[in-house]
Amino acid sequence: MMEKLWPSIVCTTHVQKISAQNLIGSINQRIGKTFTTRALIQDVNEKSIHAAATLWRPLASNEIETGQQIHDERNRANIQSYNNLMETLNSLLMKNILTWKQQKMTISLLYLLLQNCVPIPSSCIRTFMDFLVHENIELRKHAEKSIAAICRLQKPPRIYIEKSLDEILHNVGQSIPTLVDGDCQPGDRHDNLWVTIGGYKQPETQTEWEQTCFLD
Template identity: 30%
Template sequence: MQYHIPNVDEIDFACEFVKAFLYSELTLLNEKILKLSNQERSRSLSFVYNIALGYFHMIPRIESEQLADLVLSVVPYNSKYQFQTSTYMRESKFNENLRMRLVNDIGKLLDLLVKNHLDDVASMKKALEILSLSSIYYGVSKKDNAVRYRYFNSNKKIFKNQMCDERRALRFLAIETMALQIEIRRTAQSELFSVLNHYAFSSNMIADRIVEVLKTANETDHDQVKGCLYILLGNDSFFLPTKISWSKMEKLWPSIASVNHSEKRSITNLIQRISHKIEKLFVTKEINQNANEESTRAAITLWCAIESKELETEKPLGEILQHNGQSSVTIINDAYHPGDRMDNAWLTIDGYIPPTTQSEWEQTCFLDKSFHGYYTWPKMIKYSINKRERYSQNNMPEQAAILYNRFIDKNFVKRMTQFMILDHDNVDGQTEFDTIRFAAFK
């Protein structure tokens, strides 16, 4: 394996390529975004995304007043210096930071897409990926390399499939499936959490906005309130309610408890999940209580001890009336006892005669839940109908017709048998007979 470090001419050519193609694509998106079709818009964004993948490792971090000194009491997270090779130490030929340019242009583009083209799911997903690259990407990541490796191996196995009649490009390899709207929200949340987790104390920038939306829940759309709660819920690597400072926490936690949309089931479930996660992840701080002697004497006078006779009487009475959450009346009036009884004797296999014909087999009722009747019987018992559906060649649903037409084809059955029994994945490229597959197929 050999590694190549780009020389000066190659770096200059890359800069000229970016100037020639990237700015033209951004101009096209800014001026004719609403006139482009979904396919043209997705193509242009994919072009920008792939250019950004290549040149972002040469572009420095974003230098902005909004990011500088975000928290004055903490040492800055980023360093002023970045490790680079001697080739990259040269002064950049761009008049502006292209990371900041993409953040501004793609951010405006997303606003227009949300207002005018909610159906263009692929373009919104690609725009979110470009925003994430502009914030935290500085080269080829390990995740991208692993995804490409798995994608290559899966395609390699698909094209080696012996069940395919012809070697052709499969449709799902050439056409990208349109993602659902929920995947856009999930992608946006994942990218947002990665940025907030990457930059310390950056979550303080959105905490006030979330508090404002939760406090004005009556005037705010239900989806906005739900989106804020999903951001608060976070994922495995980021949880906002425990990441912020005490001053932000003092405003955020009461606003979560007082959400006015709490009568909706989805909002209630989200609030419960957030509260459970707070109990699990929040480290309780030490609270020192300073009580004076006067308060202590007042508490002692208010306390009334129970006499020993009352303890002896009330403790057995409480155990009798409440035993594992069940009243004593229920236990006394229970007329059922576990074990064999007259009403469940038919569940045993004594005297069982198996059916001999197909009609007798279909008329037999099988109860797959053997625990019914051991203690008591439920009010309603559901069981599956033991009847086989029979199809004729003229009266057959479309799904069954596909299987029927394939399995009456002798060539297909032959190829399937060879595929199941013979192992074509040998390292040496030789075909071997797999006895385990043969036994399973048999």
């Protein structure tokens, strides 16, 4: 549906009536506010299959194979429709047949379609790069947003490594602190001064406080 609807909205010819212009603008704003990225590739893990079999009944091997074929065909159709829509909108931008307002609507729709589950067509990336130096400032802003979104999508996921307190203290050359009921005592301790600037230790008495040099 989107494959036919969005290009039709973009290619709507200019009209003189203010009400018709407002309607087209409202449609574009509504799409921008309410559009959610569709999952083009739908995957079902083994845990979900076992849960479904428990709730209903175990499936025969031919039923599983038929369902997998339907699933794969649906994913291929979604990807093909997505690529067709991206290429159609991109070709409309590159043909220079749209007004600047239609170009703004087209590039904003392309921005909404960006996702990382399928490769982004290289022609669309090239178009975004070309529009970075466009004479219209609004089109340049949309191109900047699109390039930034592509960079975020290409960013690899963060890798978190869990380390024990013993390993952290060993790396900084400090000993293991005394545990209270199996846990480290909170607050300022000699073993956690490494998280402060220059090993700063808060003064505990009035004499130590008066000897603290704040400005040198």
